[in-house]
Amino acid sequence: MSSVELWTYIVVGITFALYIYIGYANRVRDTKGFYVAGQGVPAVANGAATAADWMSAASFISMAGLISFMGFNGTIYLMGWTGGYVLLALLLAPYLRKFGKYTVPDFVGDRYYSQLVRVLAAIATVVISLTYVAGQMRGVGIVFSRFLGVGITTGVVIGMLIVGFFAILGGMKGITWTQVAQYSVLIVAYLIPAFAIGAVLTGNPIPQISFTFSDIIPRLNDLQVTLGFQEYTQPFVGKGMLDVFCVTLALMAGTAGLPHVITRFYTVPNVRAARYSAGWALLFIALLYTTAPAIAAFARYNLINTLDTATVANVEPGDKQDIYILNDANGQEVTWATSWQKTGLLAFVDKNNDGKIAFLPGDAFNGTNFKEPKADTANEAYFDRDIIVLANPEIAKLAPFIIALVAAGGLAAALSTASGLLLAMSSAVSHDIYYRVINPGASEDNRLMAGRIAIGVALIFAGYFGINPPGFVGQVVALAFGLAASSTFPLILLGIFDKRTNSAGATAGIIVGLLFTLLYIVNTNFLKNPPWIAGISGEGIGAIGMVLNLVVTYVVSRITAAPPQDIQDMVESVRVPRGAADAVTAH
Amino acid sequence: MAKRGAPQRAKSNPIDKGKALEYWKRNIRLILTLLVIWALVSYVAGIILAPVLNNIRLGSLPLGFWFAQQGSMIVFVILIFVYCWRMDKLDKEFDVDE
Known part of the structure; x- marks a missing residue:
């Protein structure tokens, strides 16, 4: 060990x-x-x-x-x-x-x-x-x-x-x-x-x-x-x-x-x-x-600098990827590079056989298939994003x-x-x-x-x-924020700040906000179609869903009956701080 | 802040309607002021005007970049504590503190 x-x-x-x-x-x-x-x-x-x-x-x-x-x-x-x-x-x-x-x-x-x-x-x-x-x-x-x-x-x-x-x-x-x-x-x-x-x-x-x-x-x-x-x-x-x-x-x-x-x-x-x-x-x-x-x-500066000054000392062929042993300017092995290549979070390929690894724009490989270098780019290094925090202490030799x-x-x-x-x-x-x-x-x-x-x-x-x-964890996170932004947030906000917001308005607002956000995210993130509204990705559409919800809730509440008196009293009571301890005892 | 186990005041809604309305208006005015600053440091300085502000430097950072990755967050923290402090004073003034 x-x-x-x-x-x-x-x-x-x-x-x-x-x-x-x-x-x-x-x-x-x-x-x-x-x-x-x-x-x-x-x-x-x-x-x-x-x-x-x-x-x-x-x-x-x-x-x-x-x-x-x-x-x-x-x-x-x-x-x-x-x-x-x-x-x-x-x-x-x-x-x-x-x-x-x-x-x-x-x-x-x-x-x-x-x-x-x-x-x-x-x-x-x-x-x-x-x-x-x-x-x-x-x-x-x-x-x-x-x-x-x-x-x-x-x-x-x-x-x-x-x-x-x-x-x-x-x-x-x-x-x-x-x-x-x-x-x-x-x-x-x-x-x-x-x-x-x-x-x-x-x-x-x-x-x-x-x-x-x-x-x-x-x-x-x-x-x-x-x-x-x-x-x-x-x-x-x-x-x-x-x-x-x-x-x-x-x-x-x-x-x-x-x-x-x-x-x-x-x-x-x-x-x-x-x-x-x-x-x-x-x-x-x-x-x-x-x-x-x-x-x-x-970390980005460190990575670029390390690769810039390092030379390839040896290449060990592997099943999933070849392991490149790099030496720094003093001839010492860059050990973090070796150990993180073995986890599959880091991969190199010396495309032009110049004995150096060039980190340049573009993808080095076809996805994470490290046996297939991309021919049309000069980039020779792949980094998983997580490496920045996880490998940082080793890179800094802590x-x-x-x-x-x-x-x-x-x-x-x-x-x-x-x-x-x-x-x-x-x-x-x-x-x-x-x-x-x-x-x-x-x-x-x-x-x-x-x-x-x-x-x-x-x-x-x-x-x-x-x-x-x-397989869809990434897309679902966009969904979680989209849902919260277009449903819970406007619902609570208007519940406190607009006494006139009633059940009909809230229900209509939620349905419109949620459906819009949901369909938009399914279209862009799951079906991979181009976004309906120019340039707004699935991650950002919750902002528009929220505005829709707020507008619909406000308008529908104004054209339907006001909420019952006891609800309006409750809204007035949450606006005043004193008595928070008692509210709980009563509950 | 009420200490745990301390006797609590029994009155649940101790303030009359007119005063409650005035208290609420003052609260809204404070919230709006702070949210304007919130939007200015993030959406205006950190996004919309960032390309322009990047021509100015703070230390060695372009100013728009500084707002986007440092300044906005520092201001957010200050805004919340300013709200706490001002509301403490407002609660006392209207005798609705605990």
Whole structure:
């Protein structure tokens, strides 16, 4: 066993033991503890839990890599996945906390006095969350297989057992405090390599400062131009301004409408804490999100530079790809290049036999078939996007302990998001559908048991999709944000800010917004037809779906009867902070 | 912030209609102001005007790029805390704090 593997076992083992202990210490006995952690979570802790809940395996492992290859346009993820918190903090979270019940379907079902809307919201919650959770379990499996040499199936099962333990026993309370620990692990694991790489490359360890003030970006821009790429900072390369605008808006509104994020704001003691915890959440998220573009640029610079100065020392033929052994300018083997080629995430081919690997525009191979180099491009290198974060510590020659920490961080990001999603699904089924619609007379014990069973069932589904990932995961994520942006977000927004919005308006708005978004995404992302509206991709169409929903809801509500007086009173009551604690006691 | 276990005030809707309306109007005005800034730093400076702003430099970064990948996010965080702070004051003024 290598020292990296040994360290990884130790670090991952310690963090898992910590999660299990926290889960056990926070086990619950009532539904209020199970669904909303007893509404006693302090604002800062809820902020950290929200940040861990929100930042998934994709944020931790993939995002910096995506940005590294997108350059300026990577902003769709950076602004899109942070700006939604401003909407949450100003427009949704404080009022939902005042309302005080447990879930998103609770609010919209009561506000629109309709069991149909309640059930639709519950189904949307399950669909959105299931989409997401499959990717998280997959992330767990991948980290296990790459860092510990364990099979993906075994990795997923271990992940399921850990999450299952604290989620079933502790519900929201167990999940919340585990997420606080997971945030600490993932942020440390993300920042340490970033500090180290920044210090090596620029002499300044603070990534945000060295990114802005060192000469690394001008140098990267020059390198890119020399190699025939556009400048790294050039906007709208391969994605037009309109599309960048729409994708950013759809991701922001989608973020604000995602049920597992919204639910977190029910767990704090009062309205003021709901506002502050949104601020803490975004501060904690921004620590990672302002570091990611620095890592992206540093890593890209490192990669280009390493390949530029390296020479091919030897080629070992392989079944799937030939392994190129590279030597750096000092004649030392570039070991990370060798080891990551063996994982299939990196591939080289010396097309012109000049003893060097050229990284140039265009695809080096036909897809990921590394035995078939593309003849019509001069590019000789293929990089999987995930390599940017996963291999960064090795590229920067950091200690094995740091590499182990990155593995633990990736697992923390995946497990924390998975547990939040499982709870959102469980409460939609056991609270919104079982208790509020099917069996309103259910006893407290009965409801708690239903919640626990629902988490267990959801976990089995999540594990299944983690082991057998459906081929359309990428498209489905676009769908999840599109759905949230065009349904949940406008529904809650108008429910609070427009007293006149009634059940008929909301129903019409949802149907129009959802159908439009769904058909558009099916057409562009699944059937691969050209987009109907010039230049807007499936990822961005949720922005238009949201506007349609808002307009239809507003107009239909104005031409039909006003909502009943008690509903209008309820809207007035959620607008005033005082009494949030009582609203719950009454419930 | 109410401490856990502390006795809670029993009144659930302590404020009359006229005052509630005034409180809500002031809240809306604050929200709109902050959302204008939110849109300016992200959609205007980070996207629409980015190609133009890129001719100006902040440190060694083109300004449009800085807004898109750093500045907008920093401003987002500040906006939320400013909202919290201003609402604390507004809640006290209208006696609806907890």
